[in-house]
Amino acid sequence: MLFSLIIPVWNVEKYLPACFNSLLQQSETDFEVIFVDDGSPDRSAEFIATQIASQRLANFHLLRQANAGAGAARNNGLAAAKGDYVLFVDSDDLLPADALANYKKAVESYPEAVVFYSNFYILASSVPAAPAVPVDPAIPANPTVPAVPADHAVPADQKIPRESTNPEGIKLQPFNLNLPLHQLRGEPQPLPLQAVAPWNKLISRAYLLKHPDIRFPRGLWYEDLEFCLRLQMYAPLWVALPDYNYIYRLRPESAMSSKRLERNRDILTILDRCRTAYAEADLSDKYRSELEAVTAYHGYLSVLTRLYRASADIAVATYEIPLYRNYKKINCPNYLHNSLLSWRQKLLGLLYDLRCGRLLRFFHLI
Numbered sequence: 271m272l273f274s275l276i277i278p279v280w281n282v283e284k285y286l287p288a289c290f291n292s293l294l295q296q297s298e299t300d301f302e303v304i305f306v307d308d309g310s311p312d313r314s315a316e317f318i319a320t321q322i323a324s325q326r327l328a329n330f331h332l333l334r335q336a337n338a339g340a341g342a343a344r345n346n347g348l349a350a351a352k353g354d355y356v357l358f359v360d361s362d363d364l365l366p367a368d369a370l371a372n373y374k375k376a377v378e379s380y381p382e383a384v385v386f387y388s389n390f391y392i393l394a395s396s397v398p399a400a401p402a403v404p405v406d407p408a409i410p411a412n413p414t415v416p417a418v419p420a421d422h423a424v425p426a427d428q429k430i431p432r433e434s435t436n437p438e439g440i441k442l443q444p445f446n447l448n449l450p451l452h453q454l455r456g457e458p459q460p461l462p463l464q465a466v467a468p469w470n471k472l473i474s475r476a477y478l479l480k481h482p483d484i485r486f487p488r489g490l491w492y493e494d495l496e497f498c499l500r501l502q503m504y505a506p507l508w509v510a511l512p513d514y515n516y517i518y519r520l521r522p523e524s525a526m527s528s529k530r531l532e533r534n535r536d537i538l539t540i541l542d543r544c545r546t547a548y549a550e551a552d553l554s555d556k557y558r559s560e561l562e563a564v565t566a567y568h569g570y571l572s573v574l575t576r577l578y579r580a581s582a583d584i585a586v587a588t589y590e591i592p593l594y595r596n597y598k599k600i601n602c603p604n605y606l607h608n609s610l611l612s613w614r615q616k617l618l619g620l621l622y623d624l625r626c627g628r629l630l631r632f633f634h635l636i
Contacts, residue, residue: 271301271352272354273300273302273353273355273356273357273373273374273472274301274352274475275301275302275303275359276351276358277289277303277306277358277361278308278340278344278347278360278361279307279310279314279315279318279343280337280340280343283310283313286317286362287317288364289362289363290317290318292364292365292367295367296365296369296370296371297367297370297371298371300374301353302331302351302353303331306333306334306344306346306347307332307335308337308338309334309335309338315332318330319332333346338488339489339490339493340486341485341490341497342486344468344486345485345486353475354474354476355377355474356474356475357373357469357471357472357473358469358471359469359516360518363469363516363517363518365515365516366514366516372511372513373386373472373511373515376511380454380509382507383454383509384474384506384507385471385473385477385501385509386471387447387471387509388470388471389444389445389446389470389511389512389513390445390469390516391442391443391517392443392444392518393442394519444514445518447470449510454507454508466568467498468486468494468497469518470516471498477506483547484503485500490539491536491537492568495540495541495544499547500547503547534590535593537573538597541565541568541569541601544564548561559608560610562602562604562608563605563608565598565601566598566602566605566619569594569601570594570622571618573594574591574594574622575618575636578591578627578628595622605619
C-alpha cells in the first residue's frame with residue numbers, strides 16, 4: 271500500500287459527499303482511506319458506512335471513537351494506517367483528481383525525502399482580497415486549474431491567473447507556498463508560518479513511527495501547529511512540489527462565543543509546549559528565529575486579528591487582548607526585527623502595538 275489517507279469526521283454531513291467523490295476520482299489507485307468518526311452527532315458516519323457498503327470499497331475504512339477531537343482521531347487513524355506515506359485530509363475539503371498521482375511521481379523521484387510539501391487551492395464563497403494576516407504568497411502567473419469533483423467542476427484546460435469562479439460562483443484561488451522547488455532540504459526554515467496545516471504534506475509513515483512524539487495533542491485546539499512544529503524539529507529531508515494537490519474549503523467564521531474565546535487561548539498552551547519540546551531537545555538556539563516568528567505570528571498577530579474581527583464585546587478588549595499583548599511582551603518582545611516575518615506582518619504588528627486594532631476593524635482593514 272502506497273498511501274494512507276486519514277480523515278477525521280465530525281458534524282460534516284453536508285460536505286462529505288464532495289470530499290468522498292473527490293477520493294473516488296483519484297487517478298492513482300494504490301491507496302486506502304481511513305475515516306475516523308469522532309462521535310459525530312449528525313449522520314456523517316452513516317453516510318460513510320452506506321457508501322462503503324453499497325460501492326464495495328475494500329480500501330475505504332470507517333473507525334469510530336467517542337468524541338475526543340480531530341487530533342485524537344488523526345492519531346487513531348495513523349495507528350491503523352498501512353501505507354508507506356500518510357496524507358491527512360479534512361472531511362470538508364477536496365483532493366484534485368491527480369493529487370495522489372502527483373505525489374506518487376514525487377516519491378519515486380525523491381525516495382530519500384520524508385516530507386513532501388504541496389501548494390493548494392482555496393475554495394470559498396467569498397475569498398478575501400488579502401489574508402487577515404498577510405503571508406505574501408507568490409502566486410504563479412497562470413497555474414492550471416486542477417481536476418475538481420463534479421460539484422465544483424472547472425474545465426480542465428481552463429487557466430486562471432489569481433482566482434477563478436466556477437459555474438456555481440465559488441472562487442478557486444491558488445495559494446503558493448513560495449518555497450524552493452524540487453530541492454532536498456534538512457535545515458531550519460520558516461515553514462510553520464505558511465504551512466501549519468497537516469493536509470498539505472505527504473509524510474513518510476516510517477518516519478512518524480520512528481518519532482512517536484510527532485503526534486497531535488489531545489483536547490486542544492490548534493493541534494495542527496504543534497504537530498507541524500514537532501515534525502520540523504528533527505529537520506527531516508523535505509521536498510517542495512510545484513503541484514496544487516489540495517483544495518481547502520474556507521468556511522465562514524462563526525461569532526466568537528465565550529466558549530470559543532476560552533478555547534482560543536489554547537494557542538498559548540500549544541506554543542509553550544512546543545518551546546519546551548525544542549528546549550528539551552537542545553534545539554532552542556538552532557531554531558531561535560523560527561520559534562520567535564511562530565510565536566509572534568500565531569500567538570499575537572493571528573489571534574488579535576481573530577479577536578478584533580469576531581467580536582466588539584467589551585470583555586474581549588478588557589481581558590482577552592491584554593492577555594496576548596502580555597504574552598508577546600514576555601516571549602517575543604523583539605519580533606519586529608525578525609527577518610522571517612514579512613513587512614506586512616510587521617506593519618500589522620506595529621499597528622496592534624499602537625492599539626490601532628479597533629480602528630483597523632472599523633475601516634474593514636482586518
